[in-house]
Amino acid sequence: AGLTGCGTKGPTSSAPSAPSTNTMGLGAMNMGMAALNQPIKPMTEVRHGQNVTINMYTEERVVTIAPGVRWAAWTFDGTVPGPVIQLDQGDHVTLILHNIDPRMPHSIDLHAAQIAPSANYVDVLPGQSRVIRFVTEVPGVFMYHCATQPDLLHMEKGMYGEIMVNPAHTTPVIPQYHLVQSEFYSNWDALLNGSPTYVTFNGMADQYLDHPLTAKVGQPVQFAVVNAGPNEWSAFHIIGAIMSSVQPSGSVETVFHDLQTYSIAPGDGALITVTFQQPGTYKFLTHSFRDVEKGAVGEIVVTP
Amino acid sequence: AGLTGCGTKGPTSSAPSAPSTNTMGLGAMNMGMAALNQPIKPMTEVRHGQNVTINMYTEERVVTIAPGVRWAAWTFDGTVPGPVIQLDQGDHVTLILHNIDPRMPHSIDLHAAQIAPSANYVDVLPGQSRVIRFVTEVPGVFMYHCATQPDLLHMEKGMYGEIMVNPAHTTPVIPQYHLVQSEFYSNWDALLNGSPTYVTFNGMADQYLDHPLTAKVGQPVQFAVVNAGPNEWSAFHIIGAIMSSVQPSGSVETVFHDLQTYSIAPGDGALITVTFQQPGTYKFLTHSFRDVEKGAVGEIVVTP
Amino acid sequence: AGLTGCGTKGPTSSAPSAPSTNTMGLGAMNMGMAALNQPIKPMTEVRHGQNVTINMYTEERVVTIAPGVRWAAWTFDGTVPGPVIQLDQGDHVTLILHNIDPRMPHSIDLHAAQIAPSANYVDVLPGQSRVIRFVTEVPGVFMYHCATQPDLLHMEKGMYGEIMVNPAHTTPVIPQYHLVQSEFYSNWDALLNGSPTYVTFNGMADQYLDHPLTAKVGQPVQFAVVNAGPNEWSAFHIIGAIMSSVQPSGSVETVFHDLQTYSIAPGDGALITVTFQQPGTYKFLTHSFRDVEKGAVGEIVVTP
Numbered sequence: 034a035g036l037t038g039c040g041t042k043g044p045t046s047s048a049p050s051a052p053s054t055n056t057m058g059l060g061a062m063n064m065g066m067a068a069l070n071q072p073i074k075p076m077t078e079v080r081h082g083q084n085v086t087i088n089m090y091t092e093e094r095v096v097t098i099a100p101g102v103r104w105a106a107w108t109f110d111g112t113v114p115g116p117v118i119q120l121d122q123g124d125h126v127t128l129i130l131h132n133i134d135p136r137m138p139h140s141i142d143l144h145a146a147q148i149a150p151s152a153n154y155v156d157v158l159p160g161q162s163r164v165i166r167f168v169t170e171v172p173g174v175f176m177y178h179c180a181t182q183p184d185l186l187h188m189e190k191g192m193y194g195e196i197m198v199n200p201a202h203t204t205p206v207i208p209q210y211h212l213v214q215s216e217f218y219s220n221w222d223a224l225l226n227g228s229p230t231y232v233t234f235n236g237m238a239d240q241y242l243d244h245p246l247t248a249k250v251g252q253p254v255q256f257a258v259v260n261a262g263p264n265e266w267s268a269f270h271i272i273g274a275i276m277s278s279v280q281p282s283g284s285v286e287t288v289f290h291d292l293q294t295y296s297i298a299p300g301d302g303a304l305i306t307v308t309f310q311q312p313g314t315y316k317f318l319t320h321s322f323r324d325v326e327k328g329a330v331g332e333i334v335v336t337p
Numbered sequence: 338a339g340l341t342g343c344g345t346k347g348p349t350s351s352a353p354s355a356p357s358t359n360t361m362g363l364g365a366m367n368m369g370m371a372a373l374n375q376p377i378k379p380m381t382e383v384r385h386g387q388n389v390t391i392n393m394y395t396e397e398r399v400v401t402i403a404p405g406v407r408w409a410a411w412t413f414d415g416t417v418p419g420p421v422i423q424l425d426q427g428d429h430v431t432l433i434l435h436n437i438d439p440r441m442p443h444s445i446d447l448h449a450a451q452i453a454p455s456a457n458y459v460d461v462l463p464g465q466s467r468v469i470r471f472v473t474e475v476p477g478v479f480m481y482h483c484a485t486q487p488d489l490l491h492m493e494k495g496m497y498g499e500i501m502v503n504p505a506h507t508t509p510v511i512p513q514y515h516l517v518q519s520e521f522y523s524n525w526d527a528l529l530n531g532s533p534t535y536v537t538f539n540g541m542a543d544q545y546l547d548h549p550l551t552a553k554v555g556q557p558v559q560f561a562v563v564n565a566g567p568n569e570w571s572a573f574h575i576i577g578a579i580m581s582s583v584q585p586s587g588s589v590e591t592v593f594h595d596l597q598t599y600s601i602a603p604g605d606g607a608l609i610t611v612t613f614q615q616p617g618t619y620k621f622l623t624h625s626f627r628d629v630e631k632g633a634v635g636e637i638v639v640t641p
Numbered sequence: 642a643g644l645t646g647c648g649t650k651g652p653t654s655s656a657p658s659a660p661s662t663n664t665m666g667l668g669a670m671n672m673g674m675a676a677l678n679q680p681i682k683p684m685t686e687v688r689h690g691q692n693v694t695i696n697m698y699t700e701e702r703v704v705t706i707a708p709g710v711r712w713a714a715w716t717f718d719g720t721v722p723g724p725v726i727q728l729d730q731g732d733h734v735t736l737i738l739h740n741i742d743p744r745m746p747h748s749i750d751l752h753a754a755q756i757a758p759s760a761n762y763v764d765v766l767p768g769q770s771r772v773i774r775f776v777t778e779v780p781g782v783f784m785y786h787c788a789t790q791p792d793l794l795h796m797e798k799g800m801y802g803e804i805m806v807n808p809a810h811t812t813p814v815i816p817q818y819h820l821v822q823s824e825f826y827s828n829w830d831a832l833l834n835g836s837p838t839y840v841t842f843n844g845m846a847d848q849y850l851d852h853p854l855t856a857k858v859g860q861p862v863q864f865a866v867v868n869a870g871p872n873e874w875s876a877f878h879i880i881g882a883i884m885s886s887v888q889p890s891g892s893v894e895t896v897f898h899d900l901q902t903y904s905i906a907p908g909d910g911a912l913i914t915v916t917f918q919q920p921g922t923y924k925f926l927t928h929s930f931r932d933v934e935k936g937a938v939g940e941i942v943v944t945p
């Protein structure tokens with residue numbers, strides 16, 4: 034995946050390599066609803082060999098989290114979740130976080146990095162920028178999120194996403210979908226002590242019932258799933274399929290086989306491989322079914 | 338387990354092969370409390386080699402979920418949970434679901450199958466039947482449940498059970514108990530946002546305190562556990578024992594060793610092996626202890 | 642770790658072998674606040690080869706669970722959590738539990754033991770003692786706790802701790818911190834159906850923000866984590882690090898690699914190894930962030 038290439042990419046290049054691009058489709062829906070009149074600043078990624086420079090932007094936006102439900106979000110790059118950051122193992126990454134929110138500080142904590150939080154995951158004031166450097170030593174499916182206090186609130190407002198590190202010396206041949214499960218609450222007390230109002234994949238309840246993912250019979254497909262929480266576990270499950278492999282945190286070394294359901298903690302991720310055996314419509318969801326009622330379900334249309 | 342046999346079996350033949358038959362004893366208790374005056378239709382299973390034909394029946398019944406507490410259940414075959422479906426890897430299964438509930442549609446979703454939900458896990462109208470065909474490719478301890486909308490409610494009313502697929506080329510030599518953990522709620526709001534009133538093993542709070550399971554010192558025993566939820570995780574634990582092996586989802590390939598407690602997500606299962614070392618009384622429970630107070634605890638009497 | 646030694650040790654000898662002794666610092670804080678005027682009786686451990694005799698004491702104490710918040714605790718040896726019990730695989734242990742609480746029975750359930758609960762985990766009346774004998778067959782990071790009814794309450798009042806069994810034929814070379822996560826509730830209804838007021842590591846909210854743990858760049862460090870619950874899961878995570886290995890329940894046989902977050906059920910434990918790569922300040926926490934707001938977070942200062 035671009036180990037030797039050199040070029041400039043916009044956010045669409047980090048879209049899933051799966052047949053459909055619906056997994057990141059929420060961003061486009063929000064384009065016309067800028068809060069505070071700031072322009073949308075999408076992430077950019079420039080690669081020279083394994084030197085990668087990423088620009089990301091923290092900004093407030095009004096987004097749609099369920100049909101007809103608008104949400105005053107705090108975002109990375111204008112969407113909830115933020116963009117999928119796609120990297121290769123061994124990349125030397127320079128990430129510049131630009132806080133274009135005129136009102137409050139933000140920051141970024143990347144689970145894929147092994148660097149000092151006190152020097153890197155620190156507040157960036159409105160109008161300022163900060164450079165974070167790290168090497169992607171461990172392949173996996175990781176979460177990133179804002180780490181500004183109160184971090185519980187910055188996360189619940191929408192400041193999280195997936196950062197995927199592909200193993201070195203591999204060419205990804207299996208189509209991948211990127212799914213971020215997360216919760217939205219009605220108020221601070223519910224966030225601290227109650228239950229969520231909406232639970233979503235990629236930031237909008239039930240969106241993949243209207244716009245299903247797609248797959249082919251007999252061809253493996255992978256789900257790179259992050260549970261952004263901020264509070265609840267996911268019991269990730271695909272109706273009609275058995276997971277031929279589950280890689281916790283996307284680990285290359287640790288691989289489980291033949292599972293019906295896999296628990297993903299808040300702040301964790303997993304790489305899940307399935308092969309659908311018949312054409313038809315399938316569903317993915319969390320098998321904690323109260324959260325299905327709140328939006329954490331989508332469809333996959335499988336064709337011959 | 339019957340790879341070459343040919344015969345007709347009633348539900349007692351799918352009872353645990355462990356020394357006690359208490360694990361499925363709840364059904365008998367409910368025999369005299371038919372709702373809507375329909376006759377109880379128990380599951381039947383007919384095997385010719387590896388061709389298996391199963392008839393199952395969805396029906397409403399009043400069952401007992403705690404001492405003195407009756408529950409207007411929606412059931413598979415008149416009990417909560419439904420019967421344990423015992424199969425061998427490689428079986429060619431024809432399952433005919435008969436909806437003898439005069440009032441509402443039902444359906445069945447079998448985690449052991451790899452088939453199109455849109456063609457198989459669909460509503461069966463009152464008085465109608467539907468044929469589902471699948472091959473048991475993956476051994477394991479799986480959940481089955483009703484998938485009719487709202488599925489959260491159909492599950493919470495009692496429509497779930499365990500379907501176990503034994504690995505090919507093995508003769509089960511270890512006694513097995515089948516345990517299905519599940520929650521019962523007082524109303525829809527509690528089901529969506531609150532906590533359960535009862536949490537049970539095999540559908541009745543504290544039933545195995547009164548009627549313990551049994552085991553022998555020094556002889557391995559297996560617990561084939563399904564957590565039917567519909568919402569909560571189980572922290573399955575056996576007081577006085579350490580799990581010599583845990584097979585998540587009952588997987589043959591993935592086996593963990595020497596665990597004190599194992600998390601089972603809603604919609605998941607596990608095959609857990611322990612060997613008791615002293616005679617006496619032990620307990621199994623979820624170590625999320627508020628659920629112990631609500632009934633999720635039982636005893637095992639171990640004799641020399 | 643003392644396989645051939647012979648001597649008498651007080652509770653400080655079971656303190657972490659990591660550079661800091663802060664992990665058990667809570668006990669000292671409570672020394673002057675005896676409830677019911679009983680003297681504090683700390684645990685003692687006497688070893689002759691692999692024969693170990695442990696005296697432990699159940700007693701009521703007022704402890705501090707958050708800055709300025711006192712808690713009428715039920716304790717092992719005067720602290721919440723109780724002392725870390727450090728053993729080697731193959732030890733022959735004689736544990737004498739002395740109940741010096743004048744008001745109520747207590748008991749002890751040790752997840753590291755494989756013995757009959759009905760003969761060992763039984764109530765000890767006020768003023769009485771009881772001898773429990775077991776052999777540490779399985780290495781691991783285990784929970785112990787009071788098992789007197791209502792056990793949910795005895796645990797929530799503070800009666801739990803960590804018992805660690807080090808593998809035979811090994812010399813521990815990696816510094817270890819012992820962390821016990823647990824919840825405190827405001828009343829019985831919250832304990833049964835609501836959410837905790839405080840969630841802590843080693844019994845006091847935010848204590849390791851004021852008094853951080855320490856580590857060295859490039860030197861592996863281990864966290865022996867027990868989640869005492871009594872109800873909730875931990876999504877254990879270390880900001881700025883990736884777990885190079887996770888041993889569920891401290892198992893020697895089952896080891897996972899390269900994880901960002903690890904779920905620990907109530908009643909479970911894990912042995913987690915990380916190597917910090919840069920000097921600075923890091924945090925450990927549960928990534929279920931509502932519990933971070935309630936105190937389940939601490940710092941680690943990493944020096945060159």
Ligand SMILES: [Cu+2]
Nearest residue numbers: 139179181187
């Ligand atoms: Cu922020």
Ligand SMILES: [Cu+2]
Nearest residue numbers: 142144178300
């Ligand atoms: Cu994080």
Ligand SMILES: [Cu+2]
Nearest residue numbers: 443483485491
């Ligand atoms: Cu139904």
Ligand SMILES: [Cu+2]
Nearest residue numbers: 446448482604
């Ligand atoms: Cu299911």
Ligand SMILES: [Cu+2]
Nearest residue numbers: 747787789795
């Ligand atoms: Cu007690």
Ligand SMILES: [Cu+2]
Nearest residue numbers: 750752786908
């Ligand atoms: Cu326990």
Ligand code: NA
Nearest residue numbers: 182183184934
């Ligand atoms: Na905070």
Ligand code: NA
Nearest residue numbers: 275277291475
């Ligand atoms: Na499979």
Ligand code: NA
Nearest residue numbers: 326486487488
């Ligand atoms: Na629904």
Ligand code: NA
Nearest residue numbers: 579580581779
């Ligand atoms: Na064992």
Ligand code: NA
Nearest residue numbers: 630790791792
């Ligand atoms: Na009890």
Ligand code: NA
Nearest residue numbers: 171883884885
């Ligand atoms: Na690593």
Ligand SMILES: [Zn+2]
Nearest residue numbers: 123124125168
């Ligand atoms: Zn390099």
Ligand SMILES: [Zn+2]
Nearest residue numbers: 182183184185
């Ligand atoms: Zn916070």
Ligand SMILES: [Zn+2]
Nearest residue numbers: 277290291590
């Ligand atoms: Zn496999």
Ligand SMILES: [Zn+2]
Nearest residue numbers: 427428429472
């Ligand atoms: Zn065949």
